[in-house]
Amino acid sequence: MKLYKTPSRTRFQPLAFSTPDEIVLDFIIQPIMFTQQLITSATLLGLSAAYVAPRATPAGDGFPDPNPQQLLSIEQQADGLLSNLPPPPQLSNAGITNFQLIAFNENLEVSFFDEIIKNITSHTPGFSSNSSAYSETALLEILNTVKAQEELHAITAINNLEHFNAPLVPEPCTYKFPVSNLEEAITLAETLTAVVLGTLQDAEQSFATNGDDGAVRAVSSVIGQEGEQNGFYRSLLNLKPSEKPFLTTNVAAFAFSALQQFIVSCPFDITQIPIPIFPPLQVLTTAEPRDMYLSFSADLTGNPDINGGSDFSGLFVTYLVGQQLPISEPIINPQFDGGVLTFNALFPFTENIMSGLSIAALTNSSNFANADALVANTLAAPGLIQVNDMLTA
Known part of the structure; x- marks a missing residue:
């Protein structure tokens, strides 16, 4: 048995x-x-x-x-x-x-x-x-x-x-x-x-x-x-x-x-358990079924590659959606205060039909060949995003 x-x-x-x-x-x-x-x-x-x-x-x-x-x-x-x-x-x-x-x-x-x-x-x-x-x-x-x-x-x-x-x-x-x-x-x-x-x-x-x-x-x-x-x-x-x-x-x-x-x-x-644990990526905006900018935050205290003098121009929000290649969007409007980075990034819903679950990560690179490649370049993750239209009848 x-x-x-x-x-x-x-x-x-x-x-x-x-x-x-x-x-x-x-x-x-x-x-x-x-x-x-x-x-x-x-x-x-x-x-x-x-x-x-x-x-x-x-x-x-x-x-x-x-x-x-x-x-x-x-x-x-x-x-x-x-x-x-x-x-x-x-x-x-x-x-x-x-x-x-x-x-x-x-x-x-x-x-x-x-x-x-x-x-x-x-x-x-x-x-x-x-x-x-x-x-x-x-x-x-x-x-x-x-x-x-x-x-x-x-x-x-x-x-x-x-x-x-x-x-x-x-x-x-x-x-x-x-x-x-x-x-x-x-x-x-x-x-x-x-x-x-x-x-x-x-x-x-x-x-x-x-x-x-x-x-x-x-x-x-x-x-x-x-x-x-x-x-x-x-x-x-x-x-x-x-x-x-x-x-x-x-x-x-x-x-x-x-x-x-x-x-x-x-x-x-x-x-x-030999698996990395990343700082959480908080999703501060309710995602909708349209192209829009989402707000995120991540506590990066202790990360040696992040400091208040950085312009953060090399950072991206990278999305996993369905079985598509990872989708990277540059962050904009970064604000760094007390170790916490807040920023915005495009949620490119229309082109990628991002219904259901999307998983976001703050990465220091883009153009990933597959999901596995994200891990070595991730600063904070995951941000879990659900976009679901309610049934009307």
């Missing part, structure tokens, strides 16, 4: 609150009332003052190290078994890093969906759904299944890491999430999943480059499953279920950097 046999292991104990009251989110979620014309993740990722009370992933079902009976219970809730295929015959160092990031992300997603579920089941005032398509009972059933599926994704990554004696198997951390109502929670779920879908593309490319073909089939199945999830979230948000013909790609360093804002503390040294 398990992916393969693994020896018993000693795990870090995740941090947890001591009383049941502290398990409840410290916000009240209002009914989903879809009145926005546009939804942008900029207000959710780093700019919202309200957030979920920090806590660690619960262990009521044995996750992340369930016994056989607990695993069966998770599988039954997930509507499917953990794969019983043997592990890949080999896994490169890059492949191990890929699975470290996958496990790190899946642990976070398990905690995120657990928080939403606990608010619904605890009948937090204003937490009921007014969606005409899904009752509260149906929404709970769906989210519990999603949580169990994410647990199996995490367990698969963990099993691979342990089989190859990885130097670090990420444990659940303590998290906070910048949402203040159910609509924001579902919007954040959609944005996180869109970022994951781009990041798993990067993992597949890495597997192909490093001869880790044995991992490809299982990870590809997860890409499809995450896509099913995101179509559901987009439907709840009154958006077209399918975002665009080719989903926006991403790179591991941008995904890992984005996840840091949700971390309160971890029972391991995050720097043991």
Whole structure:
């Protein structure tokens, strides 16, 4: 039933609150009332003052190290078994890093969906759904299944890491999430999943480059499953279920950097995962489906290549959009104060049809051959930009 046999292991104990009251989110979620014309993740990722009370992933079902009976219970809730295929015959160092990031992300997603579920089941005032398509009972059933599926994704990554004696198997951390109502929670779920879908593309490319073909089939199945999830979230948000013909790609360093804002503390040294962490690129303007200038900011304190005397003429905002080559636009109106650089850059929507997710980075170069080339030339990232027209009927 398990992916393969693994020896018993000693795990870090995740941090947890001591009383049941502290398990409840410290916000009240209002009914989903879809009145926005546009939804942008900029207000959710780093700019919202309200957030979920920090806590660690619960262990009521044995996750992340369930016994056989607990695993069966998770599988039954997930509507499917953990794969019983043997592990890949080999896994490169890059492949191990890929699975470290996958496990790190899946642990976070398990905690995120657990928080939403606990608010619904605890009948937090204003937490009921007014969606005409899904009752509260149906929404709970769906989210519990999603949580169990994410647990199996995490367990698969963990099993691979342990089989190859990885130097670090990420444990659940303590998290906070910048949402203040159910609509924001579902919007954040959609944005996180869109970022994951781009990041798993990067993992597949890495597997192909490093001869880790044995991992490809299982990870590809997860890409499809995450896509099913995101179509559901987009439907709840009154958006077209399918975002665009080719989903926006991403790179591991941008995904890992984005996840840091949700971390309160971890029972391991995050720097043991050999992926760069960039300063956040804040998107200060709500993007619209038109050519326009967006405002950005980045705290570049401590960057030896940046100083107040620079004219910043060699800096760009570089966008990842769908499967296009990276799109670089020079920054304008730079202002540098106290280590924080604020500036504007063109959002070239019309020519590039930048619907759905675009990922922005502040770079010191342009004319990149592919997404991977951005990492060595990035000063701050990622800026996550969502442009979605609401359905009119």
